[in-house]
Amino acid sequence: MSAEALACELSDVGRVTIRLRPTAINLLVGDAEPSYSFDLLGRLIGAYVGGLNYRRSLDNRVLSKMSGPDGTRQRRWLSPDEATRFLTAAYALAARAASAIGDPRLAVLQAWDSAALAADARRFATIYRPVSILPPDQYLALVLQATEGCSYNRCTFCDFYRDRPFRIKSADELRGHIAAVRAFFGPAIALRRSLFLADANALVAPMARLRAWLDVIDAEGLSQASGPPAGGIYSFIDAFDVHRKSLADWQELAGRGLRRVYIGMESGDDALLRFLRKPGTAGDVIEAVRLIKQAGIAASVIIMTGIGGDRSAAAHESGTIAALKAMPLAAGDIVYFSPFIDPPGSEYGTLAAAAGIRPLTPAEMAAQEARIRAALQTERDAGDAAPPQYARYDIREFVY
Ligand code: SF4
Structure with a gap:
C-alpha cells in the first residue's frame, strides 16, 4: 500500500x-x-x-x-x-x-x-445504537444496524442488548441509516474493510427483507462489487436460527456477498447450555455450521472459556472438543476462545453462586483454552491439511 x-x-x-x-x-x-x-x-x-x-x-x-x-x-x-x-x-x-x-x-x-x-x-449516537460487540476480525468493519438488539435476548450471561428490544428495520430505514453512516464517515470509510450487519441476529430477517436490504446496499455502492468496503458481508447468527433458511437461501446470500457468519456456541456441553439458557444444543451448532459451509459461507464458532466454572469444566472441555471436531471447519473459518467475563449483576452470576459454582481464574481459563486447542491440534497433525484459524476473543479489547 x-x-x-x-x-x-x-x-x-x-x-x-x-x-x-x-x-x-x-x-x-x-x-x-x-x-x-x-x-x-x-x-x-x-x-x-x-x-x-x-x-x-x-x-x-x-x-x-x-x-x-x-x-x-x-x-x-x-x-x-x-x-x-x-x-x-x-x-x-x-x-x-x-x-x-x-x-x-x-x-x-x-x-x-x-x-x-x-x-x-453525540452525532455518532444519533446514527447508531451502541455497537455492543463485534468479532475481533471485524473491528474495522463498517457496521450497519439492519436490526437492533437480539431476537432472543435471554441468555443468562449476556447483557449486550438488554437495553433495546429486537427490531428489524425496513429497507427504507436501512437506506436512511446508510445515508447517515456515509455522511458520518465521509472519506474515512476507506478504513473500513468489510460490512458487518448488526446487531446480534440480523440474518434472522426473512429472505424477502434480506434481499431488499442487499438491494439497498448494492444501490448505495457498499457491496463488494460496486465499491468500498470491498471485503464482503459478515454477521452474527445463532445456531437455532440458521435452519430457518434453506440451503438455497444461504447459497443466495453467499452469492450476494455474505462471507462469514459468527455463531456463539459457547460450549459443546448441552447441560451447560441449558444452565446458560442458551437455546439449542451443540448438535444444532454442528448442523448449522455444516449447512452454512455447504452454501459456501465461512463459519466462525465462539467458545466461552471458563463458563460454568469448576462444576462444568470437564464436561465443557470434552463436549466442546467433540463438537468442534464434528464440524467441517477449514481454512477461512475461525474458532474463537472468549474468556468468560461475568457482567455485573448477571442472572448467570446469581445462579452460579446459588449452585456453589466457583468461577475459573484467568489462568484456569487460559489452561482450558490450551487443552481444547491441543486436542484440536492433534487432529490437525493427523492430516487436516487446511485447518481453521484459532484465536482469542477478549470482549474487553473491543472498540468501535
Ligand atoms: S448470547 Fe447471543 S443469543 Fe444469547 S442473549 Fe446474547 S446476543 Fe442474544
Missing part, C-alpha cells in the same frame, strides 16, 4: 513524520514513539505513547492496553478527564506538525479539539 511521507522538525520533540496512506494518516515522532493513527477525516483511532497502546472509539472513549511482564494483558478505559487530556495533547502535536509542514491535506488534523470530538460522539 503506497504512502507519502511528509516531515518537519519541532523544537521540543524533534523530527515528526506524517505518512499519508490511502486509508489512514500516521504521525510518528522520531523513530518509534509516540505514534498516532488517524482516519482520513482526522479522527484519532489509535496511538502508541509511553509504552502503552491506545484505541479511541467513535463514541470518544479511550482504552489503554499493555502487556504485563508475565505476558498477561492489562487494559483500562481512561476517565473522561484523562481521555480529554490525552486527546488534547495528541491533537495539539498533530496540529503543530500539520502547520509546520504546511500541506493542505493535513488540515483534517487541525479540525479537532475536545469540543469537536464530543460533538462528533
Whole structure:
C-alpha cells in the first residue's frame, strides 16, 4: 500500500513524520514513539505513547492496553478527564506538525479539539445504537444496524442488548441509516474493510427483507462489487436460527456477498447450555455450521472459556472438543476462545453462586483454552491439511 511521507522538525520533540496512506494518516515522532493513527477525516483511532497502546472509539472513549511482564494483558478505559487530556495533547502535536509542514491535506488534523470530538460522539449516537460487540476480525468493519438488539435476548450471561428490544428495520430505514453512516464517515470509510450487519441476529430477517436490504446496499455502492468496503458481508447468527433458511437461501446470500457468519456456541456441553439458557444444543451448532459451509459461507464458532466454572469444566472441555471436531471447519473459518467475563449483576452470576459454582481464574481459563486447542491440534497433525484459524476473543479489547 503506497504512502507519502511528509516531515518537519519541532523544537521540543524533534523530527515528526506524517505518512499519508490511502486509508489512514500516521504521525510518528522520531523513530518509534509516540505514534498516532488517524482516519482520513482526522479522527484519532489509535496511538502508541509511553509504552502503552491506545484505541479511541467513535463514541470518544479511550482504552489503554499493555502487556504485563508475565505476558498477561492489562487494559483500562481512561476517565473522561484523562481521555480529554490525552486527546488534547495528541491533537495539539498533530496540529503543530500539520502547520509546520504546511500541506493542505493535513488540515483534517487541525479540525479537532475536545469540543469537536464530543460533538462528533453525540452525532455518532444519533446514527447508531451502541455497537455492543463485534468479532475481533471485524473491528474495522463498517457496521450497519439492519436490526437492533437480539431476537432472543435471554441468555443468562449476556447483557449486550438488554437495553433495546429486537427490531428489524425496513429497507427504507436501512437506506436512511446508510445515508447517515456515509455522511458520518465521509472519506474515512476507506478504513473500513468489510460490512458487518448488526446487531446480534440480523440474518434472522426473512429472505424477502434480506434481499431488499442487499438491494439497498448494492444501490448505495457498499457491496463488494460496486465499491468500498470491498471485503464482503459478515454477521452474527445463532445456531437455532440458521435452519430457518434453506440451503438455497444461504447459497443466495453467499452469492450476494455474505462471507462469514459468527455463531456463539459457547460450549459443546448441552447441560451447560441449558444452565446458560442458551437455546439449542451443540448438535444444532454442528448442523448449522455444516449447512452454512455447504452454501459456501465461512463459519466462525465462539467458545466461552471458563463458563460454568469448576462444576462444568470437564464436561465443557470434552463436549466442546467433540463438537468442534464434528464440524467441517477449514481454512477461512475461525474458532474463537472468549474468556468468560461475568457482567455485573448477571442472572448467570446469581445462579452460579446459588449452585456453589466457583468461577475459573484467568489462568484456569487460559489452561482450558490450551487443552481444547491441543486436542484440536492433534487432529490437525493427523492430516487436516487446511485447518481453521484459532484465536482469542477478549470482549474487553473491543472498540468501535
Ligand atoms: S448470547 Fe447471543 S443469543 Fe444469547 S442473549 Fe446474547 S446476543 Fe442474544
